[in-house]
Amino acid sequence: MYFWEKQLDKELLPSLQQDIFVDTLIIGGGLTGLTTLYYLRQEKSICLVEARQVGSGITLKTTGKLTYLQNTIxxxxxKNIDYTTAQNYLQSQRLALSLIKEIIEKENISCHLEKVHSYVFTNSLKEIKKLKAEKTFLEQNNVLVEENTFPLDIEYKESIGVEDTYVFHPIEFINHLKKINKNKIYEQTKIIKIKRKKGMYICKTDKGFIIKARKVILACHYPFFLFPFFLPLKSHIEKSYLMVSKVLKNPKLSCITVSNPGLSIRYYEDKTGIYEICVGGSQKTSDIQNEEQNFKDLEQQFSSKKRIVCEWSNQDLITNDYLPFIGQVKKNMYLATGYNTWGMTNSILAAYLMSKKIKEGKMPYEDLFSLYRCNYYQLKNSFKTIFFNLKAFLKSKKINKEWYPSTLVFSKDKKVAFYKDQEGNTHSVYTTCPHLGCSLLFNEKEKTWDCPCHSSRFTRDGKWMEGPSKKDITYKVK
Ligand SMILES: Cc1cc2nc3c(=O)[nH]c(=O)nc-3n(C[C@H](O)[C@H](O)[C@H](O)COP(=O)(O)OP(=O)(O)OC[C@H]3O[C@@H](n4cnc5c(N)ncnc54)[C@H](O)[C@@H]3O)c2cc1C
Structure with a gap:
């Protein structure tokens, strides 16, 4: 169970049951998709399709910090691109904060928005210089920065903090946006194919219906097509492990360490109590050896005296230059992804920018977030990305049975796995990801099959949960 899951809207909207024509189709009902629909709701004909349930993707498993203090970005x-790029990114993140506050106030959304201080801290002497450079940059750009005032009882050598940032409940926010645009949303409707014909996009759903759309917005986190935007060359996947425990005090802050592997904490308070949400052990999926061990490390890192409420893992796209991709992929097709684990601000920003692009033909920060930008930093890291993705692929092929529980049995050729649950039921799946053929790894804690290459995840029964795979991996025993 994910922490925010209890608040997921219980009312499922109907799936699409006929062919339709719309001017604009939004694919994906996470924070990006729902906010884009909000900004474009006045357009003459628009709809959003969500493969599972609105808010059930990466957004469900997030921490929910709304901050522009993002490590030492x-x-x-x-250092790696130029001063203006850094300045523009800072402006864009502050704009995103004002946009979300504006929506919350205007629509009177109750989503536990709380103003808190944000901190970045380090316990490594080597990183002090990095933090000082971040402070200098922020101050040059009129941000009031506190130094060494980090109030938590955690050892640190240097910290910086800002006061005008927030935390919120992402699912309560999404639920409200779903409610006000209910009649424009189809849930349990997955797009499995997109073709362009006579100036229209022909989008096929998993139930065989066709949505003809003049414009398509891909808000599905990891788009399933490769051309012309070859995402696996431009990004890799990073997975983190999260744990929620009940605590007695809300220090009203969010914090993160400078670099990975690190930790990140925020607090959440409602009438049931105060909760500490910790993220630890962030890793490139190509480096993951043993999921079970990663959860154990997380518990050791955080929970010596605490009562654990729930644990899970989540993954996000990390781009080669750590800037998101927001903009036009090709004629009348738009994409927003690659938020580098800062997708709460960037989803809102992407929605605002894409809606401007659609309504006015241009958007602010067009070059900064261009899908086809090319800078030295990006190129330099693209070799690393290719290496990480290749490593993840090759490593996945060497399934190490020692990492798996004895309840998991493989067929001789390892193409099928059988998992026996505690009630004695057997769940059988194909072990190869239908997307690009990586071998899937079993995540014992969450009972999911996870692709280490491009983030597809499947339930123990082989049902698609997230990522670019178009198909399930269910294996029917003959
Ligand atoms: C551990 C962790 C912690 C994080 N914490 C923070 C934080 O504190 N603050 C912050 O700013 N960011 C944070 N992030 C990042 C943030 O959570 C994500 O970047 C953001 O939620 C992505 O939102 P999205 O709408 O793009 O994707 P999603 O929420 O995944 O939405 C995409 C939706 O599209 C649907 N979909 C996919 N394919 C199809 C298809 N073919 N047809 C129809 N529907 C489809 C999916 O079911 C899904 O619901 C964190 C990330 C991680 C990994």
Whole structure:
């Protein structure tokens, strides 16, 4: 069970049951899709399709911090690209914060929005210089920065903090947006094919219906097509492990360490109590050895005295230059992804920018977030990305049975796996990801099959949960 899952809207909207024609189709009902629909709701004919349930993707498993203090992104961008790029990214993140506050106020959304201080801290002498550079950049751009005031009882050598940032409940926010645009949303409707014909996009759903659309917005986190935007060359996947425990005090802050593997914490308070949400052990999926061990490490890192409420893992796309992709893929097709684990601000920003592009033909920060931008930083990291993705693929092929529980049995050729649950039921699946052929790894804690290459995940019964795979991996025993 994910922490925010209890609040997922219980009312499922109907799936699409006929062919339709719309001017604009939004694919994906996460924070990006729902907010884009909100901004474009006045357009003459628009609909959103969601493969499972609105809010059930990466957004369900997030921490829910709304902050522009994102590790040491600005000094990194200044060093690796240039000062103006860093400045523009800072402006864009502050704009995103004002946009979400504006929506919450205007629509009177109750989503536990809380103003908190954000901190970045380090316990490594080597990283002090990085934090000082970040502070200098922020101050040059009129941000009030506190130094070494980090209030948690965690050892640190240097910290910076800002005060005008927030945390919220992402699912309560999404539920409200779903409610006000109910009649424009189809749930349990997955797009499995998109073709362009006579100036229209012909989008086929998993139930065989066709949506003809003049414009398509891909808000599905990891698009399933490769051309012309070859995402696996431009990004890799990073997975993190999260744990929620009940605590007595809300220090009203969010914090993160400078670099990976690190930790990130926020607090959430409602009438049932105060909760500490911790993220630890972030890893490139190509480096993951043993999921079970990663959860154990997380528990060791955080929970010596705490009562664990729930644990899970989540993954996000990391781009080669740590900037999101927001903009036009090809004529009348738009994409927003690659938020580098800062997707709460960037989803809202992407929605605002794409809606501007559609309504006015241009958008602010067009070059900054261009899908086809090319900078040295990106090129330099693209070799690493190719290496990470290749490593993930090759590693996945060497299934190490020692990592798996004895309840898991493979067929001789390892193409099928049988998992016996606690009630004695057997769940059989194909072990190869239908997307690009990586071997799937079993995540014992969450009972999911996870692709280490491009983030597809499947239930123990082989049903698609997230990622670019178009198909399930269910194996029917003959
Ligand atoms: C551990 C972790 C912690 C994080 N914490 C924070 C944080 O504190 N603050 C922050 O700013 N960011 C955070 N992020 C990042 C943030 O959670 C994500 O970037 C963001 O939620 C992505 O939203 P989305 O709408 O793009 O994707 P999603 O929420 O995944 O939405 C995409 C939707 O599209 C649907 N879909 C996919 N394919 C199809 C298809 N073919 N047809 C129809 N529907 C489809 C999916 O079912 C899904 O519901 C974190 C990320 C991680 C990994």
């Amino acid at each position: 600005y000094s990194d961008l200044e």
